[in-house]
Amino acid sequence: MATLLPAALLLLLLPGSPAQDSTERSFSIVVSNSVTNAPSRTFKASVPFRGILLGGMRRLQDSDDGFRFEYKEDVNYGPFLESVNELAGCPDDRTYWELLVKKPNSQVLRPDVGIGCYIPSAGDEIILNFTKY
Template identity: 55%
Template sequence: MAMMPVLLSAAILLLLLPGTLTGSGTLSPLDVVVENSLTDAPLLNYTTHVAYRGILLGALKRLVDSNASFNFTYTENLNYGPYLESVNDVAGNDEEHTYWQLLVQSADGKITAPDVGIGCYIPSANEKIILKFTKW
């Protein structure tokens, strides 16, 4: 009989542990801005959600599912993973030297270009993601 509370605690721990260890279920809001620096199209602002330590690609896929006005495509590069090819039906083009640049704005307003793509980048809290159509 004395074993009951111990067994009960162990059972509760086992139920809670997978979520605790993986952080599953913890989603944080993430702002995404779409900017076309080659036209005077207005900035488009979206909000999506990213998993705890989750990748940007997952947050963008979640945005497609939740917002009919946002879409994107990517190609798979053997070495570097997903390459962001188009956003909202606007695609980068090698001949025209255009591409979608990945930028991150931190809480203090500073904008940087991550040194990895959408498949590797892990957004932090209070960051804003900027997808900027530009030239190289």
């Protein structure tokens, strides 16, 4: 009887519950450059339910030759995005890849976490913006 099932098991069995939701969350990744104002490039990406941005970027890289990135692992904060399409941030020039998110309502946020922790929502426009600090 359903009433006797533990709550977690019940959640797994409920139709449409997050645990069963296998639909991908589609979002876009815009590669932009505020230093040179080079034209932006837009890519389509997706993550599964609660998937992290880094995973969506990896899958995009695997499927699209036009998108390449590299990151280094920071001992405290995880993956730090170092380069996109062969362009790397440089401490001497004080350049880096900033992570911005434009929400469907056009509000632009600057997440307080990096690519390893940010969880894209459907319709997000993830902006990887080469800029200066």
